[in-house]
Amino acid sequence: MPSEPATLKVESMRVLLIGGGGREHAIAEAIARSKKNPQLFAAMSKKNPGIARLCRDFLLVKETDPAIVDYALVNKIELAVIGPEAPLAAGIPDSLWNAGIPVVGPRRPAAQIEFDKAWARNFMKKYNIAGCPEFRVFRKGETGTDEFIDELGDVVIKPAGLTGGKGVRVMGDHFDIDGARAYAREVLKNDGLVIEKRLIGEEFTVQAFVDGRTLAFAPAVQDHKRAYEGDKGPNTGGMGSYSDSKDILPFMIESDYTDAKKIMEDTVHAIWKETGVPYQGILYGQFMATEKGISVIEFNARFGDPEAMNTLPLLDNDFLDVCTGIVKGTLDSIRVMFKKQSTVCKYAVPEGYPDNPVKDSVIETTGVNNALLFYSSVYEKDSIIYTTGSRALAVLGIAGTIREAEKIAQAGLSGLRGKLYSRQDIGTDELINKRVRHMEDLRIKARYHNMH
Ligand code: AMP
Ligand code: GLY
Numbered sequence: 001m002p003s004e005p006a007t008l009k010v011e012s013m014r015v016l017l018i019g020g021g022g023r024e025h026a027i028a029e030a031i032a033r034s035k036k037n038p039q040l041f042a043a044m045s046k047k048n049p050g051i052a053r054l055c056r057d058f059l060l061v062k063e064t065d066p067a068i069v070d071y072a073l074v075n076k077i078e079l080a081v082i083g084p085e086a087p088l089a090a091g092i093p094d095s096l097w098n099a100g101i102p103v104v105g106p107r108r109p110a111a112q113i114e115f116d117k118a119w120a121r122n123f124m125k126k127y128n129i130a131g132c133p134e135f136r137v138f139r140k141g142e143t144g145t146d147e148f149i150d151e152l153g154d155v156v157i158k159p160a161g162l163t164g165g166k167g168v169r170v171m172g173d174h175f176d177i178d179g180a181r182a183y184a185r186e187v188l189k190n191d192g193l194v195i196e197k198r199l200i201g202e203e204f205t206v207q208a209f210v211d212g213r214t215l216a217f218a219p220a221v222q223d224h225k226r227a228y229e230g231d232k233g234p235n236t237g238g239m240g241s242y243s244d245s246k247d248i249l250p251f252m253i254e255s256d257y258t259d260a261k262k263i264m265e266d267t268v269h270a271i272w273k274e275t276g277v278p279y280q281g282i283l284y285g286q287f288m289a290t291e292k293g294i295s296v297i298e299f300n301a302r303f304g305d306p307e308a309m310n311t312l313p314l315l316d317n318d319f320l321d322v323c324t325g326i327v328k329g330t331l332d333s334i335r336v337m338f339k340k341q342s343t344v345c346k347y348a349v350p351e352g353y354p355d356n357p358v359k360d361s362v363i364e365t366t367g368v369n370n371a372l373l374f375y376s377s378v379y380e381k382d383s384i385i386y387t388t389g390s391r392a393l394a395v396l397g398i399a400g401t402i403r404e405a406e407k408i409a410q411a412g413l414s415g416l417r418g419k420l421y422s423r424q425d426i427g428t429d430e431l432i433n434k435r436v437r438h439m440e441d442l443r444i445k446a447r448y449h450n451m452h
Helices: 022-032 067-074 092-098 108-115 117-126 145-152 177-188 254-275 307-314 319-328 402-413 429-451
Strands: 014-018 039-044 057-060 079-082 135-138 155-159 193-197 202-211 215-217 226-228 232-235 240-243 280-290 293-300 342-350 362-365 372-375 378-381 384-387 393-399
Touching (some): 014 067, 022 039, 022 307, 022 319, 022 372, 039 067, 057 067, 079 092, 079 319, 092 108, 108 117, 108 254, 108 280, 117 135, 117 293, 145 177, 145 193, 155 177, 177 193, 202 254, 202 307, 202 319, 202 429, 215 254, 240 307, 240 402, 254 280, 280 319, 342 402
Parallel strands (some): 014 039, 014 079, 039 057
Antiparallel strands (some): 135 193, 155 193, 202 280, 226 232, 240 342, 342 393, 362 384, 372 393, 378 384
16 A cells, blocks of 8 residues: 555545546536535536536636646645546656655556556456457457457457547448458457457456455445447447446346456455556446356446446545555555445437537536436537537436436436437337346357257
């Protein structure tokens, strides 16, 4: 564990939030709710009105700019919380720690688990972490991809570096075997890549607070990556997400969740061993529930967006207590609890998103009824809010059941005005039952194969 910085105290803590999207608005709200009377500062690339409203001061700056460290020092920041992946990959936490400022967000060697997919898979293999699909890493310019694609038959191709979720291509969804071969060759001209076996099942996310040694887990969430209803259309950052009033989702079995937790614990302990750096921040495990149990799709070194919006409003603890536990390595002394409620989050995105989004278009909110509203990639100018071309606003319904939470989210969407689009189907019985049936079918088929 790093030594405890002398400046860390909990009364009226001066906190710096880095990032300006919907996830960061949810983090800002969690900080603002703290009983410790925090003073919030933010560093973001555009003025997010939801975050700006909660801040004592903010800096408009690229979220990877080292000027953030100077801003933190000048403002006597005592704790920094990093939202997105780019500042992690840029080593902003390392610079802040070096300047004596504790950070929720792993330092660069530990954050590699997200920003270098080739490193992540090799690391999983080296430490025998469960749930790793069959894969091979190819370095820039290397040959032999055709043969490996033929050997696996059904593949996913992932550029090694960060691509904002847009570089990953899945056979069946995005290309056939010839297309896969061609894409692999194209990527290898500029980057390394991972070719791995395509997993069939249902995806879920588990997020955890991590202090290097101890993990405190949030309930599972399911995101919806596809732009259009019925899971059609291009991949996006996530159109919406839901969680249930218990740790697992309706299509999951208990062991999916306990296995995911064990994999994440093993991963955190192995990261310290491999890099010499404790993982301090949020770990996001993306899993596929398959007929044979769970597999790891990827790890992210941060909260999900939108998943942070499902999770943080249900946190029963004071978020700054949890953050203090993370940076001090004392998370084992805190009982982290979430309210036993269901959530449905729906994004309103600019019309045409993600391929041809309407940019710089005025949006208004006339109230979101009983939903919570989160501002994402929008900007405010002269008190008017505009779209940027990325996901704009999110609404969150919280209730005893997913069905009720979905209704609240829909009522929230009805208060948004502008050239916006949302998926109406997220969180509906119809879509959830489809997922449940999909997993039941896979499990029945697996049992049948085992018997014959
Ligand atoms: P990633 O950027 O790694 O999250 O990948 C984006 C999306 O690609 C995931 O959310 C999955 O839907 C899909 N994906 C990634 N890896 C696999 C895999 N091995 N099998 C099936 N789908 C995958
Ligand atoms: N919602 C997917 C992610 O944040 O990576």
